[in-house]
Amino acid sequence: MLPTTQALPVLEQLDQFRVICGAAYVFVDEESLHAYAHDETEDLHFLPDVVIKPGTAEEISQIMKICNRFRIPVTPRGAGTGLSGGALPHLGGVLLSIERLNKIIHIDERNQQVTTEAGVITEVLQNELKAKGLFYPPDPSSRGTCFIGGNIAENSGGPKAVKYGVVKDYVLNLEVVLPTGEIIWTGANVLKNATGYNLTQLMVGSEGTLGIVTKIVLKLLPHPKHDLLMLVPFRSAENACAAVSAIFMAGFVPSAMEFMERDALEWVMRFVDNSIVPIEDDVKAHLLIEVDGNDPDVLMKEMEGISEVVMNFDCSEILFADDAQQKAELWKLRRRVGEAVKSHSVYKEEDTVVPRAELPMLLHGVKEIGRKYGFHSVCYGHAGDGNLHVNIIKGDLSDEAWNGSLKSGIREIFELVKSLGGTISGEHGIGLVQKEYMDIIFREKELDLMRSIKLVFDPNDILNKGKIFDSL
Amino acid sequence: MLPTTQALPVLEQLDQFRVICGAAYVFVDEESLHAYAHDETEDLHFLPDVVIKPGTAEEISQIMKICNRFRIPVTPRGAGTGLSGGALPHLGGVLLSIERLNKIIHIDERNQQVTTEAGVITEVLQNELKAKGLFYPPDPSSRGTCFIGGNIAENSGGPKAVKYGVVKDYVLNLEVVLPTGEIIWTGANVLKNATGYNLTQLMVGSEGTLGIVTKIVLKLLPHPKHDLLMLVPFRSAENACAAVSAIFMAGFVPSAMEFMERDALEWVMRFVDNSIVPIEDDVKAHLLIEVDGNDPDVLMKEMEGISEVVMNFDCSEILFADDAQQKAELWKLRRRVGEAVKSHSVYKEEDTVVPRAELPMLLHGVKEIGRKYGFHSVCYGHAGDGNLHVNIIKGDLSDEAWNGSLKSGIREIFELVKSLGGTISGEHGIGLVQKEYMDIIFREKELDLMRSIKLVFDPNDILNKGKIFDSL
Numbered sequence: 001m002l003p004t005t006q007a008l009p010v011l012e013q014l015d016q017f018r019v020i021c022g023a024a025y026v027f028v029d030e031e032s033l034h035a036y037a038h039d040e041t042e043d044l045h046f047l048p049d050v051v052i053k054p055g056t057a058e059e060i061s062q063i064m065k066i067c068n069r070f071r072i073p074v075t076p077r078g079a080g081t082g083l084s085g086g087a088l089p090h091l092g093g094v095l096l097s098i099e100r101l102n103k104i105i106h107i108d109e110r111n112q113q114v115t116t117e118a119g120v121i122t123e124v125l126q127n128e129l130k131a132k133g134l135f136y137p138p139d140p141s142s143r144g145t146c147f148i149g150g151n152i153a154e155n156s157g158g159p160k161a162v163k164y165g166v167v168k169d170y171v172l173n174l175e176v177v178l179p180t181g182e183i184i185w186t187g188a189n190v191l192k193n194a195t196g197y198n199l200t201q202l203m204v205g206s207e208g209t210l211g212i213v214t215k216i217v218l219k220l221l222p223h224p225k226h227d228l229l230m231l232v233p234f235r236s237a238e239n240a241c242a243a244v245s246a247i248f249m250a251g252f253v254p255s256a257m258e259f260m261e262r263d264a265l266e267w268v269m270r271f272v273d274n275s276i277v278p279i280e281d282d283v284k285a286h287l288l289i290e291v292d293g294n295d296p297d298v299l300m301k302e303m304e305g306i307s308e309v310v311m312n313f314d315c316s317e318i319l320f321a322d323d324a325q326q327k328a329e330l331w332k333l334r335r336r337v338g339e340a341v342k343s344h345s346v347y348k349e350e351d352t353v354v355p356r357a358e359l360p361m362l363l364h365g366v367k368e369i370g371r372k373y374g375f376h377s378v379c380y381g382h383a384g385d386g387n388l389h390v391n392i393i394k395g396d397l398s399d400e401a402w403n404g405s406l407k408s409g410i411r412e413i414f415e416l417v418k419s420l421g422g423t424i425s426g427e428h429g430i431g432l433v434q435k436e437y438m439d440i441i442f443r444e445k446e447l448d449l450m451r452s453i454k455l456v457f458d459p460n461d462i463l464n465k466g467k468i469f470d471s472l
Numbered sequence: 473m474l475p476t477t478q479a480l481p482v483l484e485q486l487d488q489f490r491v492i493c494g495a496a497y498v499f500v501d502e503e504s505l506h507a508y509a510h511d512e513t514e515d516l517h518f519l520p521d522v523v524i525k526p527g528t529a530e531e532i533s534q535i536m537k538i539c540n541r542f543r544i545p546v547t548p549r550g551a552g553t554g555l556s557g558g559a560l561p562h563l564g565g566v567l568l569s570i571e572r573l574n575k576i577i578h579i580d581e582r583n584q585q586v587t588t589e590a591g592v593i594t595e596v597l598q599n600e601l602k603a604k605g606l607f608y609p610p611d612p613s614s615r616g617t618c619f620i621g622g623n624i625a626e627n628s629g630g631p632k633a634v635k636y637g638v639v640k641d642y643v644l645n646l647e648v649v650l651p652t653g654e655i656i657w658t659g660a661n662v663l664k665n666a667t668g669y670n671l672t673q674l675m676v677g678s679e680g681t682l683g684i685v686t687k688i689v690l691k692l693l694p695h696p697k698h699d700l701l702m703l704v705p706f707r708s709a710e711n712a713c714a715a716v717s718a719i720f721m722a723g724f725v726p727s728a729m730e731f732m733e734r735d736a737l738e739w740v741m742r743f744v745d746n747s748i749v750p751i752e753d754d755v756k757a758h759l760l761i762e763v764d765g766n767d768p769d770v771l772m773k774e775m776e777g778i779s780e781v782v783m784n785f786d787c788s789e790i791l792f793a794d795d796a797q798q799k800a801e802l803w804k805l806r807r808r809v810g811e812a813v814k815s816h817s818v819y820k821e822e823d824t825v826v827p828r829a830e831l832p833m834l835l836h837g838v839k840e841i842g843r844k845y846g847f848h849s850v851c852y853g854h855a856g857d858g859n860l861h862v863n864i865i866k867g868d869l870s871d872e873a874w875n876g877s878l879k880s881g882i883r884e885i886f887e888l889v890k891s892l893g894g895t896i897s898g899e900h901g902i903g904l905v906q907k908e909y910m911d912i913i914f915r916e917k918e919l920d921l922m923r924s925i926k927l928v929f930d931p932n933d934i935l936n937k938g939k940i941f942d943s944l
Contacts, residue, residue, distance in 0.1 A: 110717055110829035133723070155666045166664050168673070169641060182917045188895035190825045191857045192638050194627045194677050195895045195902060195913055196940055197922045201640070201673035205666050222723040245582055251605070251694040251766070294723070295770050353662045357582035385663045423660035423667045430667060441667055445654045449928060450669045456924040468668055 010049045010072045010093050017052055017094075020062045025100070027051040036077065036095045040142075041085040041433055042348060048075065048095035055100045057175060057183050057214040064212070064463075065181035067094055071460050074179075076208040078119065078150025081142040083349055084431030086153065086207045086467055093462075098149055101214060104128055112220045113172065113189060118149025118213045135223040137164035140427070141335045149213050155205030157427035159256040159290075159334070162384030164221070166427065168204045175215035176203055179458035189217050202453070207429050208464045210457040227255060227292035228299045229327045230307070231277065233316040237261055237285035237379075241359035243313040244287070244383045248356065250309050252302060256290035257384030259359075264337045264380040271340035276329055283316055287383065288334055337380050338389070346394040348406075348433075350413060354422030356386035365416040366390050373409035374401065387426035407436075414440045430468045438469055482521045482544045482565050489524055489566075492534045497572070499523040508549065508567045512614075513557040513905055514820060520547065520567035527572045529647060529655050529686040536684070536935075537653035539566055543932050546651075548680040550591065550622025553614040555810075555821055556903030558625065558679045558939055570621055573686060576600055584692045585644065585661060590621025590685045607695040609636035612899070613807045621685050627677030629899035631728040631762070631806070634856030636693070638899065640676045647687035648675060651930035661689050674925070679901050681936045682929040699727060699764035700771045701793040703749065703802060704782050709733055709757035709851075713831035715785040716759070716855045720828065722781050724774060728762035729856030731831075736809045736852040743812035748801055755788055759855065760806055809852050810861070818866040818874075820905075822882060824889045825898030828858035837888040838862050845881035846873065859898035879908075886912045902940045910941055 017026045027033070028050050037045045054060045067074050073093030080087050089095045101117035104125060108114065109132055116125060123143040129136050137160040140146055146156075152174070157166045173187040186199035193200075203210055234240035244257060262284050269275045277286075287310070291302045307318060321327040341347055354362050363379060366388075370377050375397060381389040390413065394402055414424045414437050423441050424434055438447060447469055454469075455461065461471050489498045499505070500522050509517045526532045539546050545565030552559050561567045573589035576597060580586065581604055588597060595615040601608050611630040612618055618628075624646070629638040645659040658671035665672075675682055706712035716729060734756050741747045749758075759782070763774045779790060793799040813819055826834050835851060838860075842849050847869055853861040862885065866874055886896045886909050895913050896906055910919060919941055926941075927933065933943050 108827070108829075109721065111827035112720060113827065155664075155670075157664045161664055165641070168670070169637070178917075184915070184918050184921070186918075188825075188890075188913065189827050189893035190859075190895055190898065191828070192627075192629045192633055192825055192854075192859055192898040193895055194823070194897040194899050196910065196919075197682075197925055198627075198640070198673050198677055199918065199921065201670050201676075204673075205670055210669075222720070222725065248584060248694070249581065253694065295767075295773075298767050298770055301767075351666070353660075353664055355580070355583035355585060355661050356663070357580075382664075387662075387664055418660075421661035423662055423665055425666040426662065426664040427666050438668065441660065443656070445650075446656050446658075446671070447668075449656070449671065452928040453669055453925060456921060456928060 013066055013070065013072065014050065016066055017050070017063060021052060021054045021059050025053040025055070036089070036097065039080040039082045039085065039087045041083055041088065041431070043346060044085055044088055046088050046090045047092065048089035049092045051095045051097060053097045053100050057177055060096065060177040060212055060214060061181045061183050063094070063096065064177055064179055067462055068180050068460055071462055073465050074463050076212045076464060078147035078153065079121070079145050081146040082150065082154065082431065083428040084425065085433045086429050086431035086464070088432055090432055091465060096212065098147065098212070105215065107132060107134070109134070113217055114220060115215060115217050116148060118152070118216060119147050122146050122148050122151055129220060130223055133223050134220040136170060136218055136220055138167045138170065141338055148216060152204055152213050152216060153206065153208045154427065154429040157382060157385065157387065159258055159382060161382060162257050163253050163255040168201060170218045171200055171204050171216065172219050173217040174200055174203050174213050176211035176213050178211050179463040191219060205429070207431060207467055209454060209467055224292040225294045226296050226299055227290055228303050229288070229290045229321040229330060230303060231319040231330060232287045232289060232310050233280065233283040234285050234287070235282050235314050235316060238360040238363055239313040240285040240287050241363050241383060243310050244359060245357035246312070247306055247309050250305065252306055254289050254306065254384060255292040256288065258288040258334050259383035259388070260286045260288065260334065260337060260380040261378055263378045264341065265333065267344055267378070268333050268337045268340035271343055272332065272336055274329060277319065280316055288330060341378055341391045348392045350390040350392065350410060351425045351428040352390055352413065352417045352422060353385065353387040353426030354417055354420040356384065358420040358422070359383060359386055359388065361420060362388055362417065366413055369409050369412045373405060375406060375409060385426065386422065411437065411440070432467055435469055485538055485542065485544065486522065488538055489522065489535060493524060493526045493531050497525040497527070508569065509561070511552040511554045511557065511559045513555055513560065513903070515818060516557055516560055518560050518562040519564065520561035521564045523567045523569060525569045525572050529649055532568065532649045532684055532686060533653045533655050535566070535568065536649055536651055539934055540652050540932055543934055545937050546935050548684045548936060550619035550625065551593070551617050553618040554622065554626065554903065555900040556897065557905045558901050558903035558936070560904055562904055563937060568684065570619065570684070577687065579604060579606070581606070585689060586692060587687060587689050588620060590624070590688055591619050594618050594620050594623055601692060602695055605695050606692040608642060608690055608692055610639045610642065613810055620688060624676055624685050624688060625678065625680045626899065626901040629854060629857065629859065631730055631854060633854060634729050635725050635727040640673060642690045643672055643676050643688065644691050645689035646672055646675055646685050648683035648685050650683050651935040663691060679903060679936065679939050681926055681939055696764040697766045698768050698771055699762055700775050701760070701762045701799045701802060702775060703791040704759045704761060705752065705755040705788040706757050706759070707754050707786050707788065710832040710835055711785040712757040712759050713835050713855060715782050716831060717829035718784070719778055719781050722777065724778055726761050726778065726856060727764040728760065730760040730806050731855035731860070732758045732760065732806065732809060732852040733850055735850045736813065737805065739816055739850070740805050740809045740812035743815055744804065744808055746801060749791065752788055760802060813850055813863045820864045822862040822864065822885060823897045823900035824862055824885065824894060825857065825859040826889055826892040826894030828856065830892040830894070831855060831858055831860065833892060834860055834889065838885055841881050841884045845877060847878060847881060857898065858894065883909060883912065904939055907939070907941055
């Protein structure tokens with residue numbers, strides 16, 4: 001592939017960008033550049049050369065045509081809540097924010113579908129739908145700030161995934177601006193589709209490397225009318241993990257099944273200054289379990305059945321949430337664990353996922369590897385999916401160990417994950433910070449296929465270059 | 473792309489194939505060639521040069537390396553129940569049957585997953601799982617004979633898709649032999665995965681053009697304990713279609729929601745010689761509606777609620793299936809409609825799918841186009857998904873019209889489908905017989921992306937060449 005023209009500095013194109021988007025939406029001031037230099041990944045910062053906030057797919061198309069011609073790196077960005085560095089402009093160039101694409105275009109109640117722009121906040125979308133009795137389940141912890149477009153890029157999950165699936169299970173059709181500037185639609189607005197290759201699913205989870213998603217058609221469900229929530233304390237964290245698969249084997253499908261180590265719950269209660277949960281001294285972990293549906297009697301029976309199962313795993317006294325407020329408080333604790341851990345210390349978050357019955361082995365292994373390499377970890381996550389977030393705490397670890405030997409420890413964790421049939425990211429993506437571990441999961445031929453697909457969409461390798469894998 | 477070597481006739485490689493698979497599994501006799509010359513698509517026949525029945529992925533790998541070297545066309549084949557000609561060896565060459573890959577490798581009850589070879593009959597797999605309380609929902613009408621590997625290739629659906637989704641929603645990981653002979657795994661055995669491009673989903677529905685699936689890891693559900701079934705007759709077919717979306721808008725999610733025009737039900741009752749359903753003179757269509765779950769009282773309430781909805785659409789007396797036998801008989805009627813129509817006349821089956829609330833418009837349009845072009849159609853299908861099988865009956869139509877102007881009629885139907893937000897195949901695939909209509913759904917750039925992806929996997933374009941789209 002030969003370059004079509006010599007690469008030129010991005011700043012020489014500023015006037016063109018201003019003509020396309022309006023001068024008010026092209027930023028080169030220090031403050032703007034710094035505001036878009038980081039996401040929620042560790043403490044990483046990279047300055048872009050320019051921040052552009054286009055308002056339409058057509059404007060994005062024109063920007064991409066220029067950047068493709070002059071081989072200017074482009075980093076697309078949603079709300080910047082990512083945890084793997086997908087939105088970091090590590091090569092400088094154009095930071096392209098989709099924040100102005102913030103309209104819900106059409107809520108189609110007859111077909112239980114919604115068409116939305118990509119820069120809509122996930123929770124805003126969910127609330128608009130709920131007001132019409134409709135349900136879009138995937139809700140990452142960051143749902144109050146993250147964009148639906150970013151959720152598509154990362155194939156996000158969240159607590160409801162265990163019953164309702166992840167983002168990929170709801171996306172029917174996408175409008176995408178290709179790196180070369182063409183605007184395509186990937187599919188059709190239908191519940192089943194056997195018409196050519198599934199470009200929609202190829203785009204979901206591609207972390208902004210294959211195209212910039214501008215419009216999204218999602219399938220919806222009727223919103224369940226009721227839910228019940230309980231918090232189960234366990235005297236052994238591995239027992240808590242073992243209870244998870246026992247619940248499913250007993251025939252239950254909870255709408256959430258969250259695991260929190262003792263530290264996670266203690267830290268977050270301190271962080272939000274709310275100690276509604278008394279934690280007994282011998283408690284090592286909790287499961288937060290929700291069931292939902294339309295019939296309260298059925299839900300009550302399910303809660304009883306699940307209680308009977310967990311009793312076999314040496315649990316302590318179960319807390320049943322009494323009312324909407326208590327439920328909201330428990331959920332708030334769970335949702336803010338990540339922030340609490342982050343506020344506590346510099347940390348690295350690993351997004352491990354294994355078949356759910358292997359969770360006890362995973363947790364046991366993580367702690368053993370921690371002892372070997374001298375790091376403390378706080379674990380929590382979507383246990384029903386086998387998705388365990390392993391937060392490695394810097395604490396007293398030397399900078400040398402943190403930036404050096406720790407990588408071997410992470411590698412050992414990921415090798416354990418692989419040996420258990422799992423993989424290194426369940427919902428956070430690979431982005432910038434996990435790509436060095438991709439060789440654990442995929443063989444060279446598999447990575448070659450991915451790299452070649454990248455070049456089909458992006459022959460000059462300008463869009464989010466160096467994310468997921470190193471460039472060819 | 474330059475050829476690596478001069479193409480040689482396939483027959484010169486027979487000895488090599490015999491060494492790889494054993495002579496007993498390489499067939500060139502007339503009877504074998506004819507047995508693999510057709511699938512269930514219309515009345516099409518194409519003779520392969522040789523039929524090979526390898527027993528392992530490794531054997532397939534070696535065969536593919538030879539075929540790739542000598543650019544021999546290879547047509548992979550499951551059970552040959554396809555309806556779009558995907559398994560037709562229209563270029564001759566090697567017909568590669570996966571029928572010997574027929575072992576269920578591991579039913580993992582702890583993780584509610586199964587690992588199976590691709591040549592297992594779908595219903596055999598479902599029954600083995602059900603015996604352990606596990607549920608794999610996708611069940612095409614051909615489930616008693618089709619292979620799970622073919623279901624992956626076509627992204628099959630079936631009646632349960634309306635509640636439980638299609639094949640793509642259950643596939644976690646695939647072992648695939650590439651056209652160039654490498655054996656890869658596409659993912660991991662986990663419920664959520666954000667680790668690189670989704671090669672698994674790219675493979676599902678790719679109709680045997682990107683690789684030969686040899687092993688499959690599926691996620692499973694606990695088998696629901698109860699179901700209820702009812703047959704609702706309507707005095708207007710469009711009213712029956714309109715009732716479908718009304719049921720969903722009322723908050724119900726049936727486990728099946730099947731539509732049959734009067735002709736469909738009459739023909740199949742004659743075909744199976746069973747007239748358990750008295751059809752009143754003024755009845756024009758039926759909906760077959762199932763609900764499933766674990767609580768019989770809840771299901772009864774759902775049936776009552778759905779009955780109330782359908783009453784608003786001028787339905788006649790509802791038949792509630794009394795017992796397992798009557799349920800089985802009603803399902804048998806629905807499952808065998810396709811065969812019945814086929815036995816009645818030469819026909820073409822179109823696999824239209826639209827957003828479900830647009831079904832009345834689609835049905836109305838199909839009949840109008842039929843009047844314009846002088847053809848009769850029998851329609852039935854998975855109405856809950858908006859998936860309507862339009863069977864165009866040759867009847868008294870001249871051969872000239874059948875092979876000529878009818879194509880314009882089909883094109884008009886598909887253009888209508890597109891204008892309603894739908895697409896030209898919901899579950900049958902494009903294969904050989906629908907590819908000429910792909911331009912209605914996809915623009916040139918979108919088709920170019922697909923063709924380029926094909927070449928990433930299959931640089932010499934030997935695997936199921938000319939299916940889905942014409943070669944580059």
